[in-house]
Each structure stands twice: as C-alpha cells, then as structure tokens.
Amino acid sequence: MLLTIDPNNGLPIYDQIVRQVKFAIASGALRPGELVPSVREAAKQAAVNPNTVARAYRELQAEGVLRRVRGTGLAVTEDAPAYCRKERVKLLEERLRQVLEEAAQSGLSEAELRQLVEKQLRLLSRSRGRRGSS
C-alpha cells in the first residue's frame, strides 16, 4: 500500500489518498480485515501532513470503507471491496469524461483526438512495462 501523491494534480491531496485506498481495495491489494498504514506512517511515506491523511481516512470511515479498531488502527471492512469496485469505475469514468470533453472542445478532429489518446496509452503501457519488469 504505497501512496504516490502529486501535489499539482489539481485533485486535493486528501482526495488522492481516498482514491488510492479505494483503488487498492478494488484491485484486491488490500483485503477486508487488513490494516491500512497508520496515519503517521502514511504521512511520512507520502511526505504529507498527518492531518491530511487523517482527513482522507475519516472520509473512508464515513463511507464505510474503513473501520476503527481501537488502539490498533484502521481496518478494511467486509463490504469495502464490492463498494470500491463500483466506485473505481465511477471515479475513472467521471475524470475521463471531463478530459475528453475538454479535448473535444479544443477543436481537434476525432481522428486527431484518437491519435492523442493512443499516444498517451502507448506511453503509459511502456512505463507500466518498465515497472512490471523491474
């Protein structure tokens, strides 16, 4: 469970954390009953203020994704995986829609747009490959 924060993402940091936790649960990297990294640890790892992590975790509790185990930490709930898989699609579709809409407004033809998307997908799979083979 490694958090990778980009402070210039546009998305608030706490939101990036919320998403990444949900994604980790959706993909099975975090399973029900497992503990998420402690507030302080996650904050250190992500080079972020503990309050910011705490806020993200608070929201995840409010959504029923995490539950508090007193004196122990925050654990993934039983319902979380199903919920997070739904959320994942929703969150990604929303963001994709926004960006593609903007691209469409830019006056590019559909062919040019597809070309742009293809280029980025290729770049992505290449960097993925690198990460995968390392």
Next chain:
Amino acid sequence: MLLTIDPNNGLPIYDQIVRQVKFAIASGALRPGELVPSVREAAKQAAVNPNTVARAYRELQAEGVLRRVRGTGLAVTEDAPAYCRKERVKLLEERLRQVLEEAAQSGLSEAELRQLVEKQLRLLSRSRGRRGSS
C-alpha cells in the same frame, strides 16, 4: 466564441476560460485582429463572475495571446495562432497523461482501461454528432 464552464471540473474557472480561448484561436475560430467578447458579455454568457473572466483575459495578455486595443477591447495577436496550437497539444497531453496514469494506478488491466476509454470516446462522438446536427 462560446464559453462552456463546468464549475465541478477540478480546473479553476479562469483556467477553463484561458484554455478555451486558446483552443478557439488554435482551431481558427478566433483569428488575429478579432476581438474577444467583452469581460461583461463573456461573464454573462458563461454565468460566471466578471472578475473571473477579467483574470483569464489578464493571463492571456501576459502570455501575449491578447492585446488591448484602446477603447475597443481585447484583440487576438498575430503570434497567437502558432503559440496556441503548440499550447493546445501540450495542455491536452498533460491532462490526458494525468488521468490515464490515475486509471493505470487503479489496478485496471490495460484491456479494461482501453474499454473504458473507448466507451467515453463513443459517448463523446455521439454528443458531438447531436450538437453538429442541431
């Protein structure tokens, strides 16, 4: 030159305006010497505060895309089209990269990711079609 603002875009409104003006110039919809809508008019059309439009126009002047024509308004500069075409690609690639990277982090396989992108592209071209035929 119609502005379409989405306040929940994540992008600040003034930035959305800056981008759309650049896009309009890049695509030839706005040509050197032409005037952009007045601050008040644009603000009314986009249902946005005039200060926000003013700020966007200020930035466009600072980048050399617009210039003041005393007593007349703001006109597109001669250098703007070349500049804006470069910007357009840069801005779109940057946004696309961010979103696709996030999608990649979400644990979706490349196939699933492509499927999502295709779905959104189809949705987009459909809504474009509608707008085109209206």
Next chain:
Amino acid sequence: MLLTIDPNNGLPIYDQIVRQVKFAIASGALRPGELVPSVREAAKQAAVNPNTVARAYRELQAEGVLRRVRGTGLAVTEDAPAYCRKERVKLLEERLRQVLEEAAQSGLSEAELRQLVEKQLRLLSRSRGRRGSS
C-alpha cells in the same frame, strides 16, 4: 443563529455545531436559501477556531443540509428541513437513552429516577421562562 459551545460537553465541538445547525433548521429558525454565518464569523462568535467550524460545515454539506454558493457563503438546501427534523428526534433519543440507561444502572429506583428527571425538567423550564421573558 447563535452557537453556544460547551467545550466540556463530551461532544466534540464540531459535532455540537453540526447539531445546532440541524436544530436551527428543524425548528424553522434557519430556512432554505438562507445563509449560515460565515466560517470566520461563526468561529469568532463561538470563540472557536475557524477550522473547527469549517469541519462542521463540511459535514453538513456532505449530508446535503448546506450547499456552497460560490463567493457568497453556505446556504440551507431545500431538502434540509425535512431531513433535519428526522435527525433531531434521532439524535435526542439516542442521547437521552444513553443517559437514562446510565441512571438506571446507578441503582436508583424508578421512582427516584423520575424524581431526578422531574427536577431537571423543572429547572430547565424555569431557565427557559427567564430567557423567554427577557
């Protein structure tokens, strides 16, 4: 809309604020469309840190009780009164139940318990009367 905060209430301050706003809406003292006091103003009035008020207001937005009006403030939503009236009963019953349960555990007879409750209700209506007549 005056906030009265008791830092030794046991209830977190942000929660006291959340409750009081809901109560004010439930009782009709705050109506749909009206603005709640600004974060800074409420913080000053309640002698509390603005962040604490902001957190309370954030939760009220998340519950759909308040909505943000950009650059203007936070307004009561249309749905808020119905929702808050339901909440009011729920919140009060929960608290009453806790306290009466504790009282019951204390070994008092039911008669003694009723006497205690009556005494407090009388004290309350007296202080209410004073406030009402002032």
Next chain:
Amino acid sequence: MLLTIDPNNGLPIYDQIVRQVKFAIASGALRPGELVPSVREAAKQAAVNPNTVARAYRELQAEGVLRRVRGTGLAVTEDAPAYCRKERVKLLEERLRQVLEEAAQSGLSEAELRQLVEKQLRLLSRSRGRRGSS
C-alpha cells in the same frame, strides 16, 4: 459487580468504569471491605483493555473510594458509601442537565420534550423488567 461498557457512549471507557463502581457502592451492591474484581478479571468481563481498568481503579484510589490491600487486591474503603451516594446524584444530575439542555436548544416545545423523555423512560423500565425477571 458487572461492568456494562458502551464504547459509543461519548464517555471515556475508564470513566464509565469509575462511575459504575461508584454506583455499585452507592447502591450497596459493593460494601466497605469488599474487593473489587481484579484488573484482569474486570477487563476480561467488560471486554476492555486491562490498562483502561487499571486507570479507572487508579482514579478510584485517588478519590479515596478504593484502597490497596497488599497482596490481596483493591478494597472498598469505609468512607466510600457516603461519598459515592453524593457523587451519584451529582454525576447523574450533571449528565441529565446537559442532555435536557441540548434537547431544549433543539427547538422542541416542553410538551414534545416531556413526551420524548416519557418514551425513553418507558423503554427503559420495560428492559429493566425483562432483566429483573431473568
């Protein structure tokens, strides 16, 4: 001497323990010279961390309600019953006052408030009856 802990009470657990011990002494269920359950036993029975029980017992010793009997455990002092009876009324009145005050602030009329209180008292005496008959 059975402890019934509600972790969502708002009251800290150690405080709930302190109160319940005092209540047991006030009502005569625990008499001077009698031993309270050992820290470990009480912790097991109440499903609570031993440290938390230890803290409660520490406070009860500081208040002069319990005293260490070397090698034996903690015993109720001679002065405890009188002291605890006073405390009981004080503690309950304080809590009742808080809750009723909050209820009053909620904008309910006195009649509605009384109705709420009656409802909870009835619920309480019913559950008491059940417990009594078991």
Next chain:
DNA sequence: GTGGTCTAGACCACC
C-alpha cells in the same frame, strides 16, 4: 504505539 480533536496560521480560488 493507535486514531481523534483542536488551535494557529498560511495560501488559493472565487465574488
């Protein structure tokens, strides 16, 4: 050690 709350104060986006 864990999370939760609160304060203080900075900076940003928007009106």
Next chain:
DNA sequence: GTGGTCTAGACCACG
C-alpha cells in the same frame, strides 16, 4: 469578503 486546503504541532483516549 467567501469557503477550501494544507501544514505544524499540541493534547487526549485507548491499547
């Protein structure tokens, strides 16, 4: 002026 985000650091309750 409005709310939103973030940092820094203190204190509390609990294990």
